[in-house]
Amino acid sequence: MEAKAKEFNEVIQEQYYPWFAQYMVMKRASIEPNFHDLYLKFFDKVNSKSLNKEILKATYENCKVLLRSDLIKSSSEERSLLKT
Numbered sequence: 001m002e003a004k005a006k007e008f009n010e011v012i013q014e015q016y017y018p019w020f021a022q023y024m025v026m027k028r029a030s031i032e033p034n035f036h037d038l039y040l041k042f043f044d045k046v047n048s049k050s051l052n053k054e055i056l057k058a059t060y061e062n063c064k065v066l067l068r069s070d071l072i073k074s075s076s077e078e079r080s081l082l083k084t
Helices: 002-011 014-029 033-046 049-068 076-083
Strands: none
Touching: 002 033, 014 033, 014 049, 033 049, 049 076
16 A cells, blocks of 8 residues: 555646546545545555545535435435445
8 A cells, every 4th residue: 555655646746636536536436435445545645635635625526516416316326426
């Protein structure tokens, strides 16, 4: 984990944090709830306040979109995405 966090810090520049945060929230964390603990440990090892801020921002944005959706009342899949 530490090696991957170090590699991440070397490869990913801060300008790409918004894209990466959106990817993690939308494509990974929302459909892989079993890995949430792993993702949190990874972000702790990366130790970047900027990245944590972008992850939180992407999470809130995704929640707002889901809450405003008309499908949230009728679709269990939408509610499941919101839950995770």
